[in-house]
Amino acid sequence: MKKASILMILGALLLMGLFQFPLWNIMLGAPQYPEPLGMNIYIDGIQGMNEFDIQNIDGLNHYIGMKTIPKAIDMWEFEVFPIVIASMSIIGVIIGLFGYFGKVSHHWFLGWLLVITILGVLGMYDFNAWMIDYGTNLDPNAIMKLQNPDGTAMSYKPPLLGHQKLLNFDAYSYPRLGGYLMGAGMFLTFIAYFLGKKSKTINT
Template sequence: MKKAGIIMVIGSLLLLGLFKFPLWNIMLGAPQYPDPLGMNIYIDGIQGVKEFDLQNIDGLNHYIGMKTIPKPEEMWEFSVFPKVILGMAVLGVLIGFLGFFEKLNYKFFLGWFLLMSVLGVAGMYDFNNWLTDYGGNLDPHAIIKVTMPDGSPMSYKPPLIGYKKLLNFDVDSWPHLGGYLLFVGMALTLVAFWIGRKATLKRVK
């Protein structure tokens, strides 16, 4: 269980990378913007990839009636997510230490992974809802109105993940370094569970 406990601690500590690196990145490219515009989404706010990217994106979105990119104080998620990540990192380290000293069962490693998975899915669901509102809840008095072939308003929702064509813009939405550290950290805690299980079964035999 010592090896499993160490891996559990390392995996949990990788979550702290989200306080330094972006969780997600969205890039917008078009013929008139050979140098794409982009925004990095952190757990406590949104920043432009370059200095004036957010200002330029808001300027473009104004013409089609989209809301401005929210500031940290305008979304409850940006105050709650850091607390959740810190709490899960501390809990994971505690479980790892107790596992190292064989004070608890290896199943706690799996329990942490499942809890983090549920929180991650809830976070992605919330993020997708924000994208839907951001790209679909348009100002009816916008300067430019583009409709679908059936006459319904066009949605400018960026993709949750992957590529999408929005008018003349190529939009890419992918995890950033913080997101990858999160995925690797969670994977390591699952590895810790399997190693802990194997060590416990071997000892029982």
């Protein structure tokens, strides 16, 4: 159980990586952008891969009537996410410490994992909803109004995960280091749950 608790603490601490590293990343490459434009999504805001990328993505998006990429103060998520992540990390560490001293059982580890998973899914849902709005809620006076072959208005929603062709752009959407650290942390807590369960079986 001690080993399991240490893993639990480590796993919970890995969430803190999100304060340093981006959670997600979207890259936009095109023939005339051999060096692709890109944005890193942090839990507290969006930053360009290169200094002027956000400005240049906005510049291109104005042709199709997309809104500008939100600043940190424009979205409640960027205020709430850091609080949620920090809280979950601290709670996870506390659970781990309690487990180390035998105050709580390995079920708490699983409970923590379930909560963070639910929060993560909600976060992804929110992220996707924002992208749908961003990609479809377009300025009616846009310079270019493009339609799909079936006559419906073209959407410019970037993919939630993976690659998608948007006009001349190839959009790639993948987790970034902060996201991978979070995933690794969740995996560690899952291992912690199993180790905890196993040690309990041996002890009893």
